[in-house]
Amino acid sequence: LTVLTSQFNEIKEENKKLSDKLSKMKVELLEYLRSLTSNTDSAANKVRRGMSFEIDDCKFHLEAMTRPDYQPLVDNKRIIEKLQERITLMNMELITEREHNEKIIKDIKDEVETQCGENRNKETSNENIEYDSLNDEMEYQMYLFTLYCNHPVTGEFMESILEVHKDELLPTVLDKAYELMKLAPHIPIERCRLVKYHYVDDLMEQSFDLDEFQHQTIGQIVGRASRYYPFGLFLETCEESEISDKYHDGANNIMISVVDVSTGKGPAKPMRVEEGWTVRELKQHIGEVYSLNSSCMRLVMKNYNDVTDISDVGCTLEEIFRKSTHEDRQVLTLIL
The missing domain is CATH 3.10.20.90 (Phosphatidylinositol 3-kinase Catalytic Subunit; Chain A, domain 1)
Structure with a gap:
C-alpha cells in the first residue's frame, strides 16, 4: 500500500510538471504565432496548427486522468483495497497468534508455580521432618530430674524440676541446681553438692562429690539414657566447718x-x-x-x-x- 501510494504521488507530480510545461509552451507558442499571423499558409502557421492539435490531445489526456473512471486509477484503487483487506486479515491473524502465545506463557507460568509450590511443600515437609527428628533427638538428650533441697535458712523442704543436657559436666549441673533453688546469697555454692536421692524411701543413695566426678558428664554419672529417672537429685548443704560424708551406691x-x-x-x-x-x-x-x-x-x-x-x-x-x-x-x- 505504501509503495502504490508513493507511485501514485509520483504520477501526480509528473502530471503537474507536464501541465506546467504545456502551459509554458502554450504561452511561448502564442507569442510566436502573434508574430506570424500575417501569413496563414506559411510553414510557421502549419507548425502552430500541429502544435495546437498536440496541445489539445494533452489536455484531453489530462482531463481523463482527473476523472474517477480513469482506468489506471481504478486499477490502483482496486489494488489498494485488496491490500487493505489483506492487511486486516494479517492483523487478525497476528492478534490471534499473540493471544495464543500469551495463553502458552500463562500456562507455563502456572505450571512453574505449581512445581515450585510442590517443591516448597516437599521441602517444607522435609524440613518439618528434619526439625521434628532434631527435636526428638534433642529431647532424648535432655534429662529431667526432680530436684529437692532443704533451705539453709528457713529449713523449708523445696522441690523443683531440673532439666539438663546429658553432655553437661557435673559442675555445670550443680550451678544450674544452685540457681534453680535460689540459695544465693544464703550459702555459697562451695558448700553444696548433688546427691542421688529416693524420695519415697527418703534415702541419700550416692553423693556426687566434685573431687571425684567433676570431669564427668551427668550422662556418664547416671549411666543410662532416659528422659525421666526413677530417682531425684538432692541439693545437699553443709555447715562451714562441716565435712560431708561420702554416700556410696547401695x-x-x-x-x-x-x-x-x-x-x-x-x-x-x-x-x-x-x-x-x-x-x-x-x-x-x-x-x-x-x-x-x-x-x-x-x-x-x-x-x-x-x-x-x-x-x-x-x-x-x-x-x-x-x-x-x-x-x-x-x-x-x-x-x-
Whole structure:
C-alpha cells in the first residue's frame, strides 16, 4: 500500500510538471504565432496548427486522468483495497497468534508455580521432618530430674524440676541446681553438692562429690539414657566447718532406738548404713556414733508384727533387709 501510494504521488507530480510545461509552451507558442499571423499558409502557421492539435490531445489526456473512471486509477484503487483487506486479515491473524502465545506463557507460568509450590511443600515437609527428628533427638538428650533441697535458712523442704543436657559436666549441673533453688546469697555454692536421692524411701543413695566426678558428664554419672529417672537429685548443704560424708551406691537409711534396761527406750535417730556391711560392722559403726562398746549390744529388728534378734547373724545387711519391708528395716532397736 505504501509503495502504490508513493507511485501514485509520483504520477501526480509528473502530471503537474507536464501541465506546467504545456502551459509554458502554450504561452511561448502564442507569442510566436502573434508574430506570424500575417501569413496563414506559411510553414510557421502549419507548425502552430500541429502544435495546437498536440496541445489539445494533452489536455484531453489530462482531463481523463482527473476523472474517477480513469482506468489506471481504478486499477490502483482496486489494488489498494485488496491490500487493505489483506492487511486486516494479517492483523487478525497476528492478534490471534499473540493471544495464543500469551495463553502458552500463562500456562507455563502456572505450571512453574505449581512445581515450585510442590517443591516448597516437599521441602517444607522435609524440613518439618528434619526439625521434628532434631527435636526428638534433642529431647532424648535432655534429662529431667526432680530436684529437692532443704533451705539453709528457713529449713523449708523445696522441690523443683531440673532439666539438663546429658553432655553437661557435673559442675555445670550443680550451678544450674544452685540457681534453680535460689540459695544465693544464703550459702555459697562451695558448700553444696548433688546427691542421688529416693524420695519415697527418703534415702541419700550416692553423693556426687566434685573431687571425684567433676570431669564427668551427668550422662556418664547416671549411666543410662532416659528422659525421666526413677530417682531425684538432692541439693545437699553443709555447715562451714562441716565435712560431708561420702554416700556410696547401695546404702540405706535406718532408725536407731537405744534402749537402756534401767531407763527405758530412747528416741529413734536416723543413721545411714551400707548394705554390704555385716552386723558386726554395723555394731562398730553404732559404737563410734554413740560412743558405746559394740560387744555389749543387742540388735533387734521389727519384722511384721514380731521382732527378730540379729545381734549374732553372720550375713550382710543386704541379705537381712531383702527379707523385710522398707518400714521394718527402718526400725532397729539397740538394747544395752
